[in-house]
Amino acid sequence: MKKAYVHGYDPRENIRLQDQASTLVELLHSDTAYPPGSRVLEAGCGVGAQTIALAGNSPRALITSVDISPSSVAEAARTAAEAGLSNVHFQQADIFSLPFGPDSFDHIFVCFVLEHLPKPVEALLALKKVLRAGGTITVIEGDHGSAYFHPDSEAARRAIQCQVQLQRRAGGNANVGRELYPLLCEAGYGSVRVSPRMVYVDASKPGLVDGFIKKTFTAMIEGVRQSALEAGIAEEREFAEGIRDLYRTAEVDGVFCYTFFKAIGLKPAQ
Amino acid sequence: MKKAYVHGYDPRENIRLQDQASTLVELLHSDTAYPPGSRVLEAGCGVGAQTIALAGNSPRALITSVDISPSSVAEAARTAAEAGLSNVHFQQADIFSLPFGPDSFDHIFVCFVLEHLPKPVEALLALKKVLRAGGTITVIEGDHGSAYFHPDSEAARRAIQCQVQLQRRAGGNANVGRELYPLLCEAGYGSVRVSPRMVYVDASKPGLVDGFIKKTFTAMIEGVRQSALEAGIAEEREFAEGIRDLYRTAEVDGVFCYTFFKAIGLKPAQ
Numbered sequence: 001m002k003k004a005y006v007h008g009y010d011p012r013e014n015i016r017l018q019d020q021a022s023t024l025v026e027l028l029h030s031d032t033a034y035p036p037g038s039r040v041l042e043a044g045c046g047v048g049a050q051t052i053a054l055a056g057n058s059p060r061a062l063i064t065s066v067d068i069s070p071s072s073v074a075e076a077a078r079t080a081a082e083a084g085l086s087n088v089h090f091q092q093a094d095i096f097s098l099p100f101g102p103d104s105f106d107h108i109f110v111c112f113v114l115e116h117l118p119k120p121v122e123a124l125l126a127l128k129k130v131l132r133a134g135g136t137i138t139v140i141e142g143d144h145g146s147a148y149f150h151p152d153s154e155a156a157r158r159a160i161q162c163q164v165q166l167q168r169r170a171g172g173n174a175n176v177g178r179e180l181y182p183l184l185c186e187a188g189y190g191s192v193r194v195s196p197r198m199v200y201v202d203a204s205k206p207g208l209v210d211g212f213i214k215k216t217f218t219a220m221i222e223g224v225r226q227s228a229l230e231a232g233i234a235e236e237r238e239f240a241e242g243i244r245d246l247y248r249t250a251e252v253d254g255v256f257c258y259t260f261f262k263a264i265g266l267k268p269a270q
Numbered sequence: 271m272k273k274a275y276v277h278g279y280d281p282r283e284n285i286r287l288q289d290q291a292s293t294l295v296e297l298l299h300s301d302t303a304y305p306p307g308s309r310v311l312e313a314g315c316g317v318g319a320q321t322i323a324l325a326g327n328s329p330r331a332l333i334t335s336v337d338i339s340p341s342s343v344a345e346a347a348r349t350a351a352e353a354g355l356s357n358v359h360f361q362q363a364d365i366f367s368l369p370f371g372p373d374s375f376d377h378i379f380v381c382f383v384l385e386h387l388p389k390p391v392e393a394l395l396a397l398k399k400v401l402r403a404g405g406t407i408t409v410i411e412g413d414h415g416s417a418y419f420h421p422d423s424e425a426a427r428r429a430i431q432c433q434v435q436l437q438r439r440a441g442g443n444a445n446v447g448r449e450l451y452p453l454l455c456e457a458g459y460g461s462v463r464v465s466p467r468m469v470y471v472d473a474s475k476p477g478l479v480d481g482f483i484k485k486t487f488t489a490m491i492e493g494v495r496q497s498a499l500e501a502g503i504a505e506e507r508e509f510a511e512g513i514r515d516l517y518r519t520a521e522v523d524g525v526f527c528y529t530f531f532k533a534i535g536l537k538p539a540q
Contacts, residue, residue, distance in 0.1 A: 143418070145418045145422070146418060146527070148413070148415045148416060148445075148448060149448070150448045150449050150452065152415070152445070175418075175422070178418060178419070178420045178525050178527060179420050179525065181472040181473070181474070181523075181525055182420065182472075182523035182524075182525065185473075185523070186523070192474065193474065194470065194472060194474075194525075195470070196468050196470045196527065198466050198468050198529065200464065200465075200466045202451040202452075202464060203451070203455075204451070204462065204463065204464075253451075253452040253455070253456070254452075255448045255449065255451055255452065255464075257416070257448060257466065257529070259468065259527070
């Protein structure tokens with residue numbers, strides 16, 4: 001079992017992404033299934049954490065998964081091969097200069113990608129070019145401003161803000177989930193529908209206590225510790241306190257809330 | 271039509287509560303229906319904003335609605351009479367010294383009440399005394415810490431914090447929603463299940479833009495203006511800016527999120 005996780009260029013991060021994917025698969029993917037033969041582009045597949053679920057739910061769709069990072073694409077291809085997926089073609093590509101002609105795809109799937117992009121509307125416009133009229137785009141993003149918990153903690157909120165600030169400095173937006181409706185509208189998609197997917201965790205849900213509070217969210221915040229200290233936006237002691245307080249919400253009287261947003265839009269006929 | 275709204279001791283507040291109730295009825299009440307003949311206590315009915323939906327969904331249950339304020343009870347009784355409800359008995363009573371014996375009720379319903387109480391666990395314990403073993407308690411509360419929006423605004427967040435601080439000074443907790451699970455557990459209820467009810471509003475939902483963003487949430491925050499200024503926790507100009515920014519989220523590219531929490535627990539057999 002362990003072998004499947006220890007390859008790749010950043011084993012700890014991969015473990016986190018795999019844990020996150022398995023906890024959240026049902027919540028995020030269960031209502032996305034593409035018809036047999038339909039041409040689907042997964043834009044920004046990363047190490048393939050979402051590709052497994054995407055391809056599993058649409059076993060007869062023809063999926064092309066691209067990412068700008070060659071090493072991520074290679075890792076994603078290995079993961080897909082190990083999972084026995086045969087309906088996904090992996091390819092290195094930049095969303096802003098896709099090697100596909102107009103109308104190349106019936107559907108586009110984008111998960112945890114816009115949060116990293118300085119110009120999300122431009123990305124959505126670039127994707128629209130390769131989508132056929134009447135085709136759909138599905139976008140899933142988190143929103144760190146949707147995180148709240150009990151016991152509440154100023155230090156924990158500041159630790160989360162470190163991640164938000166670092167992502168902003170890198171040109172991204174950790175709070176992009178709430179903006180999917182206006183972003184898709186601005187990029188000219190029609191019939192845009194957004195459905196929030198809230199993760200509510202209390203002690204009656206031990207799988208989510210472990211899989212989401214600890215291994216997904218707090219692990220992610222913990223992962224920016226060094227960068228936050230180096231950037232001078234966190235003090236070591238206070239950051240440690242924030243992480244401790246996030247883990248505290250995983251105890252028997254703790255509660256944790258986080259919301260993902262899933263949007264679907266149509267490319268209008270010209 | 272207007273006549274139904276302009277009586278009562280605080281017409282503007284009553285209008286807000288009635289608007290809020292009609293927008294949120296489906297979200298909060300649709301899964302609560304008590305069997306014919308069951309004895310139901312609505313604790314803290316206020317002016318009866320929730321009583322109409324409660325009694326409407328359980329037309330053959332025997333409902334007793336109490337509130338500590340005699341004028342609110344009188345107003346609730348008038349509202350119920352105008353709505354033609356015949357299965358509700360109204361009575362002035364204090365949750366902490368209820369005029370009912372043990373096992374007087376099969377079910378208890380508490381909506382937007384714990385947020386006002388300095389000792390919510392003690393209230394839940396007092397209610398448990400009049401509930402029969404095996405009976406249920408249903409608790410619904412909001413959580414102002416669950417409010418986030420686009421465009422984001424520091425002034426808007428500070429205006430919301432005025433309400434949170436004023437409620438805390440009055441002994442309440444405007445962020446109590448997230449705490450329902452631990453509160454019910456601490457009060458000795460069993461099989462506690464909490465389901466969040468998120469209100470997600472964008473321009474594709476004009477009814478909620480008007481009914482929730484403007485007439486419910488922002489109207490509520492606007493309503494604490496004078497108290498916040500008098501308490502010295504807000505500057506006039508900044509508060510006005512916050513309210514303007516909350517209304518801004520109701521425009522065509524705006525988004526607003528808020529979450530209510532609904533909990534159900536059982537009184538265990540002794």
